[in-house]
Amino acid sequence: MSTKTYFEATEFNNIKEILCDTVKKFPDKVVYLIKNAEEKDPEKKYKKITYKKLFSMVNSFGTALFNLGYKGKRIAIWGKNRYEWALTHFTNLCGGIVSVPLDKDLQYDEFEQSVKRAKVDAIVFDSKQIDKIDEFKKKNPETVKEYICMDKMDGYICINDLVSKGDKLLKKGNKEYVNFEVDSDAMNILLFTSGTSAQSKAVMLSQRNIASNIYAMQLVEPITPNDVTIAFLPFHHIFGSTCMTIMMACGVTTTFPDGIRYIAQNLKEYKVSMFVGVPVLVEAIYKNIKKEVKKQGKEKLVNTARKVTDVLKKCKIDVKRKIFKDIHAQLGGDLKHIICGGAPLDKEIAEYFNSIGIRIIQGYGLTETAPVIAAEDYKIIKPGSVGRAMSNVQIEIVDKDENGIGEVIAKGPNVMLGYYEDEERTNEVIVDGWFHTGDLGYFDKDGHLFLTGRKKDMIVLKNGKKVFPEEIEAIINRLDFVEESMVFGLPKEDGDVKLSVKIVYNKDAMEKECPGKSFEEIKEDFWEKIKEINKSFPTYKYIKNMILTDEELIKTTTKKVKRQEEMKKILAEG
Numbered sequence: 001m002s003t004k005t006y007f008e009a010t011e012f013n014n015i016k017e018i019l020c021d022t023v024k025k026f027p028d029k030v031v032y033l034i035k036n037a038e039e040k041d042p043e044k045k046y047k048k049i050t051y052k053k054l055f056s057m058v059n060s061f062g063t064a065l066f067n068l069g070y071k072g073k074r075i076a077i078w079g080k081n082r083y084e085w086a087l088t089h090f091t092n093l094c095g096g097i098v099s100v101p102l103d104k105d106l107q108y109d110e111f112e113q114s115v116k117r118a119k120v121d122a123i124v125f126d127s128k129q130i131d132k133i134d135e136f137k138k139k140n141p142e143t144v145k146e147y148i149c150m151d152k153m154d155g156y157i158c159i160n161d162l163v164s165k166g167d168k169l170l171k172k173g174n175k176e177y178v179n180f181e182v183d184s185d186a187m188n189i190l191l192f193t194s195g196t197s198a199q200s201k202a203v204m205l206s207q208r209n210i211a212s213n214i215y216a217m218q219l220v221e222p223i224t225p226n227d228v229t230i231a232f233l234p235f236h237h238i239f240g241s242t243c244m245t246i247m248m249a250c251g252v253t254t255t256f257p258d259g260i261r262y263i264a265q266n267l268k269e270y271k272v273s274m275f276v277g278v279p280v281l282v283e284a285i286y287k288n289i290k291k292e293v294k295k296q297g298k299e300k301l302v303n304t305a306r307k308v309t310d311v312l313k314k315c316k317i318d319v320k321r322k323i324f325k326d327i328h329a330q331l332g333g334d335l336k337h338i339i340c341g342g343a344p345l346d347k348e349i350a351e352y353f354n355s356i357g358i359r360i361i362q363g364y365g366l367t368e369t370a371p372v373i374a375a376e377d378y379k380i381i382k383p384g385s386v387g388r389a390m391s392n393v394q395i396e397i398v399d400k401d402e403n404g405i406g407e408v409i410a411k412g413p414n415v416m417l418g419y420y421e422d423e424e425r426t427n428e429v430i431v432d433g434w435f436h437t438g439d440l441g442y443f444d445k446d447g448h449l450f451l452t453g454r455k456k457d458m459i460v461l462k463n464g465k466k467v468f469p470e471e472i473e474a475i476i477n478r479l480d481f482v483e484e485s486m487v488f489g490l491p492k493e494d495g496d497v498k499l500s501v502k503i504v505y506n507k508d509a510m511e512k513e514c515p516g517k518s519f520e521e522i523k524e525d526f527w528e529k530i531k532e533i534n535k536s537f538p539t540y541k542y543i544k545n546m547i548l549t550d551e552e553l554i555k556t557t558t559k560k561v562k563r564q565e566e567m568k569k570i571l572a573e574g
Contacts, residue, residue: 004220004377004379004380005219005220005391006219006220006377006378006379007218007219007220007221007222008219009215009218009219010215011211011212011215012211012214012215013182013184013207013208013211014093014182014184014207014208014211015090015093015094015182015207015210015211015245016093016094016182016207017182017211018211018214018245018248018249019054019055019058019090019094019248020055021249022051022248022249022251023051023052023054023055025225025251026051026225026251027050027051027052028050028051028052029050029051029225029251029253030048030049030050030253031049031050031051031054031248031252031253031254032048032049032054032083032086032253032254032255033046033047033048033049033228033253033254033255033270034046034047034048034049034082034083034256035047035255035256035258037258049083051248051251054087054090054248056167057087057163058087058090058091058094059094059166059170059177059178060162060163060164060165060166060167060170061087061088061091061159061162061163061166062091062094062095062097062166062177062178062180063166063167063169063170063174063176063177063178064162064163064165064166064169065091065095065097065122065162065166065177066095066176066177066180067165067166067169067174068146070097070121070122070146071095071096071097071176071177071180072096072097073097073098073121073122074097074098074100074118074119074120074121074122074190075088075092075097075098075099075100075120075121075122075123075124076100076101076102076114076115076118076120076122076123076124077089077092077099077100077101077102077123077124077125077235077236078102078104078106078111078123078124078125078126078129079104079124079125079126079128079129079150080104080126080128080234081231081233081234081235081240081256081257082126082150082256083256084124084126084150084159085126085150085235086235086244086248086254087159088124088150088159089101089235089241089244090248092188093182093188093189093207094177094180094182095177095180096180096182096183096186096188097188098187098188098189098190099188099189099190100114100118100120100189100190100191101189101191101235101236101237101241102114102115102192102236103192103234103236103237103557104126104128104129104234104236104557105557108132108135108136111132111136112136112139112140114192114200115136115140115143115144116140116143117202117420117421118190118192118202118420120143120144121144121145121146122144122145122146122147122148123144123146123147123148124148124149124150124159125147125148125149125150126149126150126151127149127150127151127153130149130153133147148162182207184206184207184208184211185206185208186206186207187204187205187206187417187420188205188206188207189204189205189206189207189210189241190202190203190204190205190420191203191205191236191238191241191367193367193368201419201422201425202419202420202421202422203238203367203368203416203419203420204416204417204418204419204420205238205370205416205417206417208413209370209413209414209415209416209417210242210245210370210414212370212392212412212413212414213242213369213370213371213372213390213414214242214245214246214249215392216372216390216391216392216393216414217246217372217375217390218246218249218250219391220375220377220378220390220391221339221361221375221377221378222337222378223246223247223250223252223274224250224251224252225250225251225252226273227247227250227252227253227273227274228252228253228254228255228270228271228272228273228274228334229247229252229253229254229255229272229273229274229275229276230254230255230256230257230266230267230270230272230275231244231254231255231256231257232257232275232276232277232281233276233277233278233342233558234557234558236557237342237367237557237558238366238367238370238371239276239278239341239342239365239371239558240276242370242371242372243276243339255270255272260281260284263281263284263285264288264330264331264332267331267332267334267335268331268332268333269332270332271332271333271334272332272334272335273334273335273336273337274335274336274337274338274339275335275338275339276338276339276340276341277338277339277340278340278341278342278343278558278559279340279342279343279344279345279346279349279559280343280484280559281559282338282340282345282349282353282360283345283346283349283477285331286349286352286353288330289327289330289331292327292330293327302324302327302356305323305324306352306355306356309323309324309355309357310355318357320355320356320357321357323357324356324357327356328356328357328358331358335358336357336358336359337358337359337361337378338353338358338359338360338361339361339362339363340360340361340362340363341362341363341364341365341371341372341375341386342558342559342560343559343560344386344451344470344474345360345362346474346477346478347383347384347474348474348478350362350381350383350384351383354381354383359378359381360381360383361375361376361377361378361381361387362375362376362385362386362387363375363376363386363387364386364387364439364449364451366435366437367416368415368416368429368435368437369393369410369412369414369415369416369435369437370414370415370416371414372390372414373389373390373393373395373410373412373414373437374386374387374388374389374390374393374395374449375387375388375390376388382444382446382448384450385444385448385449385450386449386450386451387448387449388446388447388448388449389410389447389449390412390414392412392413392414393410393411393412393414394410394411394412395408395409395410395449396408396409396410396434397409397441397442397443400442401466403442404442404443405440405441405442405452406440406441406442407436407437407438407439407440407455408437408439408440408441408449408451409434409435409436409437410434410435410437411433411434411435415430415433415435416430416435418430438454438455438456439451439453439454439455440452440453440454440455440458440468451470452468452470452471453468453469453470453471457469457470457563459487459488459489459497459499461489461496461497461499461540462494462495462496462497463540465540467487467489467499467540467541469486469487469488472487472501472533472537472541472543473485473486473487473501475533475536476501476503476530476533479526479529481505481506481509481510481513482503482504482505482506483504483505483506483552484503484504484552484553484561485501485502485503485504486501486502486553486561486563486566487499487500487501487543488500488501488502488563488566488567488570490545490570498544498545499541499542499543499544499545500543500544500545500546500547501530501543501545501546501547502546502547502548502549502553502566502570503526503546503547503548503549504549504550504551504552504553505522505526505548505549505550506550507550510522519548522548523546523548526546526548527546530543530546547570553566554566554569
């Protein structure tokens with residue numbers, strides 16, 4: 001079924017064309033708002049980078065890099081979300097330098113391995129990474145030619161110094177970087193996957209991959225120059241970096257969070273109207289809202305109001321933001337849209353936000369698809385689904401079972417060039433131009449895609465019945481005091497598995513609400529709730545074993561559970 005489009009957009013071949021177009025449209029608009037937390041003077045607390053200033057700094061930084069000999073080379077970026085990260089990434093892309101984003105939370109061994117695998121020539125890094133940088137330099141004196149710090153630091157070149165040098169070169173007539181013509185189809189981004197199971201894969205992306213995805217999203221999502229967003233998603237992740245780029249393409253102002261604990265404060269401080277996040281972030285906001293509503297004794301009132309306003313909305317009367325203004329005030333008062341991806345969001349949570357006047361738009365994709373292949377849009381929302389195929393992407397379901405569930409495969413201009421130096425693995429996942437996602441799902445009659453889980457995570461019982469862990473986890477995660485859960489099959493001697501769950505609970509909140517309860521009593525309470533949940537499923541889906549802990553599950557930096565590592569831990573602990 002063809003995807004409807006609602007907005008006009010210009011299709012560009014690469015990021016340089018997009019940046020040049022945006023600067024013409026919004027030269028004096030603020031693209032990045034940067035807070036200096038240590039500055040006491042409110043007039044100087046916030047630094048504003050306009051689109052014109054960004055473009056100028058890109059050209060100056062790029063000119064300096066070309067002058068240092070980095071034309072056609074590879075530059076890694078290592079640090080937290082900040083303006084200098086974005087500046088480096090855009091500078092790399094506009095000059096055809098291969099950009100290698102690295103996870104800021106990499107341990108030293110992973111960092112060293114990634115730099116060597118990617119054959120990096122230079123590293124632009126955050127000063128917080130200095131200890132690992134110093135160790136790497138000492139152990140690998142010849143591997144990387146240049147270390148460029150995002151901050152002023154003794155013994156290292158600073159980005160701002162290179163921008164100044166590049167500016168002088170430009171004034172002397174050096175136009176090599178400015179006049180560089182980008183090859184839209186060449187590898188320009190080398191990105192490591194989050195690695196939830198085996199060693200992370202190095203994905204080769206072109207600028208056309210990214211630009212095609214940005215164009216498709218602009219056709220269906222309500223992103224405007226009036227919006228203010230906050231960069232929660234890490235830029236080293238494809239979802240974060242592509243969203244950073246689409247915000248730039250749409251004339252949006254991007255701000256930076258102070259940390260997960262300051263979400264509400266930052267939303268209000270910056271008057272954030274939309275943001276992009278993963279389910280764990282959206283779930284945390286949801287739980288805080290519910291907690292506050294319960295504290296005020298308004299649960300019944302809010303639930304009744306949600307039903308009434310939903311009926312009024314169907315009659316073209318939308319009073320949700322007015323009726324739920326107190327809840328909106330908790331989130332700053334300006335938040336209108338949340339784009340959620342990276343993993344499935346609980347249907348109940350999506351429905352809750354939509355019912356109080358904050359639109360949740362879910363999307364689906366992978367690093368290998370740059371990333372979005374399907375998404376809801378601002379007019380058609382179906383909680384539980386991840387929307388329909390983007391306008392320039394084809395999606396099919398193959399190897400279907402009796403329920404129509406099969407593997408999701410996709411084809412389009414956003415599909416990666418391949419895995420770096422791994423032709424065998426590339427040929428396994430790209431067959432006749434179709435990328436095999438490894439995700440299982442089905443279409444409804446209207447062409448909406450529903451995901452049921454990862455092919456490799458599906459639990460197959462001895463009787464042939466299939467269990468999708470995410471389906472059960474979504475319901476368990478709704479329980480009070482549950483932070484997260486993982487459903488798994490515990491091996492039995494007869495070759496079958498015992499369906500089990502590991503639950504992480506909020507120990508502090510539980511002790512506060514239920515003082516004096518022993519761990520065994522708490523565990524028994526949770527087990528009674530699991531038995532109630534079992535009743536809502538056929539018997540083959542019954543949970544028969546439970547582990548309770550307050551220790552967080554092992555995750556990637558994008559908050560996906562590393563199931564295989566968790567299983568190893570569970571089996572090792574008996």
